[in-house]
Amino acid sequence: MTEKLGKIADGLLSGNVEEVSNLTQELLDDGTDPEEILQKGLFAGMDVVSQKFKDCEMFIPEVLRSAKAMQGAMEKLRPKLSEASSSKAGTVVTATVQGDLHDIGKNLAGMMMEGSGFNVIDMGIDRKTEDIVNAVKENKPQILGLSALLTTTMPKMGEVINALKEAGIRDQVKVMIGGAPVTDDFAEEIGADAYAPNASIGTEKALELIKA
């Protein structure tokens, strides 16, 4: 079992999607505690990935391969996890706000978060405020990630936060915002919980937010 957990970590490091998924299934079939697969296999592997990325030993396309492998394993694992441990790898809803068609930054952030075990539900681009609020109601994510690249669409992020308040669900979800023109000050101004200047910091902040 320990050997297979080690192989999961190695498989994540080399971005071997199929191997990681198969090993996860095998371990589950062997009756291994899902929590242990998560901690000693998947998280252990992704910790190495994120350290290597920080040390400039791994690059974004490679990290995304690892994230994809992580995501595949999580699909198998998530239904088996207790509520307590699935919230450690909680749900994030992401969307680019209305009027804005940009999404590479949001996608990157989403993929990186998947790599950290989050279940990421991506609503795509140009999403109306009311649709975003409905998605929060429906999916009950721990985190809502909003993205905008244009100074003209940025205010929509504040609008979403206000709509969450009006719907009475603002305290059920942490709101994280990002995008090239977005700043810390702006996040504070519109009452967001966090601002992330890039995808990897975004993932770090998301992990902090669900711990808090």
Added chain:
Amino acid sequence: MASVRTNYTINRSPRFSFLSEDQKETIFHGMLKVLQDTGADVHHEGAREIFKKHGCKIDGVRVRIPPKLVRQALQCLPLMTTIFDWEGNPRIYVEENRSYFGPGPTLVYYRDPYTLERRQCLREDATTTARVCDALNNIGFVEGLISISDVPRGTEDVYEFADMIQNTTTPIMAWAFHRGGAKDLHRIGCIMAGGEEAFKKKPNYILYSEPISPLVSDFHAIDKLMYCAEQGIPQDYSPCAIGGATVPATHAGQIVVALSESMVGVVLSQLINPGTCIILGGVQAPLDMQRAIYSYGAPELNPLCGGLTEMARYCGLPMFGTSGCTDTKTMEIQSGIEAALSIHSSMLTGANFVHDNGYTESGKTGDIFQTVMDDEIIGMARVIEDGLDVSEESLALDVINNVGSGGHYLYEDHTMKWFRKHWRPSLMDRQSYEDWDKAGRTTMKERIINKTRDILENYEGPINKVPGEVRKDIQQVVDDAVARVEREGL
């Protein structure tokens, strides 16, 4: 199978060109005329005898070379020469359009890597330059940047080479005071190669000497040149021509004179040993008429060196170019601007050996930090030199069709396969503000210092690969050099 295209260039390096074919021919004829009519002083009786024997007019020390002899010499030049490291690996291909970058020789001061102050050069600086250059990926040949002040006068050349060659496998462009020192250097080169025969097969250094501008070859310069030709040692015979002072203030005039000065050595070397490797070029810059300094940061350096590079190629000769140097007294923005321009120009004109990366204070202070910065710039300039590849694989039409509109390429195998071709900085900052802030808000200057000191403190270098016996033999050469200078004087 992909369809084959006929007569199609897949990858095209961009090239700077300053001169048209007509202009090159005109400059070439100008050089022939200067050598025939004006001639050059050669302060060496033996050399003059050789010139005389081959039909040159001798008038005192003045040698006038007929165009035919120049053309004959150019016919003898080797098409290519390979320089090896002392482990026997090919490192430098001296042939058209291959550029190698390195520091320069014999500066008065050296920037201390710890106090950062300029001071007299010490013997230990030879090791510093060699070790740092050995660790730098874009440095293709090494020169010392120093004139050592703390060894017996007249043996600086031998000490420097002895210490440097053991601390880098990157081939060295060495210098010597005169034939005695050149012989000692050659003994060291042969010891490192594993004997004289081994050196002949795999030469591991180049000897650099200089004519004096305008149109003078002093005894020792020409004597060393003759020694190298006799021994088949690859050599460089390049002047430092000073625009408006030792040569005309006009670029074409400067190039004609500089070319002529080197050509005296080229002709002689080929008369002595047809086919021996010789390089020409040198520093080509103007005199600053206000400050009376030889400006290493002048923008004119670039058309001058570029034009001379094209003339060298026209003659079938390798070019000794100049880049990465500056007029600044301390590491500052100007140092980077001047270095980047000259490195970029040299890269795109395709000079073979591009020296003086690490020259600061207008050729007074050797600064290994400048060399470390230049190494990064050279890496960036290589990306430009690499040009654009247009092929089925690089067009990636299938991948484009696959991803479609919207979406992204980050998961694509094609991206995985190619993104590593993108240049990665080792000194340039690309962090987000937040990361930069967290990492201590470093500036370029601090990163250069950190990288340099990290190499000095942690890089292993090749010194431990030099067998004890070889070290002893080299020490013997150094001891002999000290005795020689005591015996014979300077």
